[in-house]
Amino acid sequence: SQKIEQNSEALNIQEGKTATLTCNYTNYSPAYLQWYRQDPGRGPVFLLLIRENEKEKRKERLKVTFDTTLKQSLFHITASQPADSATYLCALVGGSYIPTFGRGTSLIVHP
Amino acid sequence: EAQVTQNPRYLITVTGKKLTVTCSQNMNHEYMSWYRQDPGLGLRQIYYSMNVEVTDKGDVPEGYKVSRKEKRNFPLILESPSPNQTSLYFCASSLSFGNYGYTFGSGTRLTVV
Numbered sequence: 432s433q434k435i436e437q438n439s440e441a442l443n444i445q446e447g448k449t450a451t452l453t454c455n456y457t458n459y460s461p462a463y464l465q466w467y468r469q470d471p472g473r474g475p476v477f478l479l480l481i482r483e484n485e486k487e488k489r490k491e492r493l494k495v496t497f498d499t500t501l502k503q504s505l506f507h508i509t510a511s512q513p514a515d516s517a518t519y520l521c522a523l524v525g526g527s528y529i530p531t532f533g534r535g536t537s538l539i540v541h542p
Numbered sequence: 543e544a545q546v547t548q549n550p551r552y553l554i555t556v557t558g559k560k561l562t563v564t565c566s567q568n569m570n571h572e573y574m575s576w577y578r579q580d581p582g583l584g585l586r587q588i589y590y591s592m593n594v595e596v597t598d599k600g601d602v603p604e605g606y607k608v609s610r611k612e613k614r615n616f617p618l619i620l621e622s623p624s625p626n627q628t629s630l631y632f633c634a635s636s637l638s639f640g641n642y643g644y645t646f647g648s649g650t651r652l653t654v655v
Contacts, residue, residue, distance in 0.1 A: 462641075474646030474647050482641070529600050530640075532585040534583070
């Protein structure tokens with residue numbers, strides 16, 4: 432069955448450092464991979480989308496890579512700030528019309 | 543402001559009492575969907591709609607109904623709620639499926655006692 436894995440343990444980093452979050456998947460051939468930010472009790476907010484034929488995408492302090500051979504996406508936040516503290520979700524979109532979301536990784540940026 | 547509006551934000555109901563959670567978007571999006579989010583399980587899709595009068599099941603459709611009579615509205619109906627439907631529900635919309643990000647509503651926290 433299709434499976435998405437994101438680190439269940441929270442990632443703690445110091446302000447100013449680069450945060451790197453991982454999204455691994457199996458039994459899936461996604462056409463698109465999306466990253467979202469979710470704050471407690473709020474709806475996810477779309478951040479970035481990367482297509483299967485793209486290796487890297489950037490938006491301001493955010494960078495996403497997509498390696499279809501390794502079946503992995505990395506999500507980077509450079510110069511992280513305490514306001515970046517949230518849960519980050521990856522979502523895979525493939526042939527069916529049902530996107531599959533990971534369970535998310537909590538990021539905590541310490542001042 | 544472009545947004546997806548869900549109502550109510552919080553709802554406590556009793557087993558078996560029919561309820562409707564409304565969802566409306568003002569972005570002229572074709573694609574709309576409903577998710578539930580449970581601790582340890584993440585977001586799971588309940589139903590989706592590719593356009594008016596076109597709906598289909600997601601991963602966990604049992605116990606739910608939807609309708610898409612107008613492009614902007616996509617209500618979620620629980621005909622006979624049960625305690626296992628206690629969850630946080632999100633409505634989402636997108637210009638089209640897959641190659642655009644989804645805009646999510648603020649969520650509806652439903653408790654069935």
